[in-house]
Amino acid sequence: MTWDAQVGVVGLGAAGSAALWRAAARGASVVGFEQHEPGHPHGSSHGHSRLFRTALVEGPQYVDLVRHAHGLWRELERASGRDLLTLTGGLFVGRPDGAMLTATLDVVRAHDLPHELLDAAQVRARFPQHAVDDDVVGLLDPGTGVLRPEAAIVAAVEEARRLGARVRSHERVVAVEPEGGGVVVHSDGPDGGRSWRVRRLVVAAGAWADRLLPALTVPHEVRRVLLTWFAPRPGQDAAHRPERFPAFVHEADGRLAWGAPAFEGRGVKVGLHDAPVPLVDDPSSNPIEAAPEEWREVAAWVAHRLPGLDPAAVTAEGCMYTRTPDEAFSIGEPAAYPGVVLAAACSGHGFKHASAVGDAVAALALDEAPLVDLGAFSPDRFGPRATGVGATLAR
Numbered sequence: 013m014t015w016d017a018q019v020g021v022v023g024l025g026a027a028g029s030a031a032l033w034r035a036a037a038r039g040a041s042v043v044g045f046e047q048h049e050p051g052h053p054h055g056s057s058h059g060h061s062r063l064f065r066t067a068l069v070e071g072p073q074y075v076d077l078v079r080h081a082h083g084l085w086r087e088l089e090r091a092s093g094r095d096l097l098t099l100t101g102g103l104f105v106g107r108p109d110g111a112m113l114t115a116t117l118d119v120v121r122a123h124d125l126p127h128e129l130l131d132a133a134q135v136r137a138r139f140p141q142h143a144v145d146d147d148v149v150g151l152l153d154p155g156t157g158v159l160r161p162e163a164a165i166v167a168a169v170e171e172a173r174r175l176g177a178r179v180r181s182h183e184r185v186v187a188v189e190p191e192g193g194g195v196v197v198h199s200d201g202p203d204g205g206r207s208w209r210v211r212r213l214v215v216a217a218g219a220w221a222d223r224l225l226p227a228l229t230v231p232h233e234v235r236r237v238l239l240t241w242f243a244p245r246p247g248q249d250a251a252h253r254p255e256r257f258p259a260f261v262h263e264a265d266g267r268l269a270w271g272a273p274a275f276e277g278r279g280v281k282v283g284l285h286d287a288p289v290p291l292v293d294d295p296s297s298n299p300i301e302a303a304p305e306e307w308r309e310v311a312a313w314v315a316h317r318l319p320g321l322d323p324a325a326v327t328a329e330g331c332m333y334t335r336t337p338d339e340a341f342s343i344g345e346p347a348a349y350p351g352v353v354l355a356a357a358c359s360g361h362g363f364k365h366a367s368a369v370g371d372a373v374a375a376l377a378l379d380e381a382p383l384v385d386l387g388a389f390s391p392d393r394f395g396p397r398a399t400g401v402g403a404t405l406a407r
């Protein structure tokens with residue numbers, strides 16, 4: 013059997029660009045397909061910043077992954093000469109018995125991660141930008157920071173290219189067929205349709221994964237989520253820059269808010285992780301433009317909790333979360349698709365891990381053992397496909 017490449021990668025977003033880079037770094041022949049230009053704003057990886065956290069509210073199963081990811085982001089910075097990850101420190105504010113702080117403390121204690129605990133008065137004294145309740149505590153994590161998502165994707169693709177990878181931009185994969193011990197990939201690009209034979213195929217198609225692989229058993233739910241930036245009020249600029257205003261997660265008013273400091277000409281980014289948001293029927297039709305009614309709730313939260321920001325001075329862009337019922341990723345070899353390795357459903361917290369996820373799926377595609385345990389992320393962990401995907405998810 014002759015192959016066009018040992019490894020094909022569909023989707024060069026966060027996970028796919030990293031998979032392309034890590035497969036090329038292992039000396040494999042590799043080809044990547046991206047329906048847009050890598051670094052584009054039409055998927056789940058645009059908007060200038062993503063939080064990187066080692067104090068992981070999501071649970072201890074992510075700690076090895078994020079440690080590995082941290083090393084790889086630094087390696088990609090060295091290889092590309094770009095600044096990709098800036099550690100700003102992270103402030104986690106909530107009631108000590110609240111879900112977010114309990115889970116985060118469990119993780120930092122179990123893994124002996126460096127951290128500092130502050131009471132409400134200390135939070136107010138050191139971070140007066142936050143309006144906090146009397147019964148909260150603050151956890152400071154020096155390992156938190158901000159990643160530059162577009163730059164990271166472009167750097168990974170460039171580095172993969174330098175190592176010999178072929179990159180097919182503006183080329184959409186329209187069908188995937190296991191065949192003859194490999195996978196046939198049918199694509200449609202500027203030069204027309206073409207078929208490629210690859211030994212293994214990594215599918216990292218984000219919100220589009222189920223369209224390409226409709227027999228996946230893991231329920232994926234795609235929702236529209238906004239990226240929103242708020243301008244500091246007059247005289248408040250310096251107080252919201254990274255040196256004085258760490259990235260944060262703040263549980264208050266029944267919402268889990270997260271944010272990144274103002275940097276490189278953008279305002280303070282604030283989002284509500286758990287606000288009700290609409291389902292996306294077709295990821296290709298999710299607009300980047302957003303309407304004021306979409307950011308009303310986050311603006312109200314900002315008005316109450318971040319008084320140095322102007323809740324009316326908003327810049328907003330539409331984005332997408334792809335979630336599973338347990339909010340864990342879908343990574344591994346789905347039983348329904350021999351030859352395919354899936355890297356999907358990063359459930360709103362995947363960017364920080366993407367370099368390690370890419371490395372893990374590149375290893376699987378080359379029949380190597382991944383460096384981190386992927387057991388919690390099996391794409392077949394829910395058993396036979398549930399009916400009514402949307403109905404299985406609480407939000």
Ligand SMILES: Cc1cc2nc3c(=O)[nH]c(=O)nc-3n(C[C@H](O)[C@H](O)[C@H](O)COP(=O)(O)OP(=O)(O)OC[C@H]3O[C@@H](n4cnc5c(N)ncnc54)[C@H](O)[C@@H]3O)c2cc1C
Nearest residue numbers: 023025026027047055056057063185218220358362363364
């Ligand atoms: C508002 C918001 C805030 C977030 N904040 C954080 C955060 O602070 N920290 C964090 O770690 N994570 C965060 N996330 C999550 C993180 O950004 C995502 O988990 C991650 O970017 C998803 O990467 P992906 O590779 O799965 O998808 P994408 O990056 O969207 O990549 C999928 C790619 O596949 C391409 N594609 C799809 N189908 C095809 C096809 N058939 N042929 C060719 N190409 C195809 C798409 O064009 C796209 O480029 C956030 C997400 C959102 C929406």
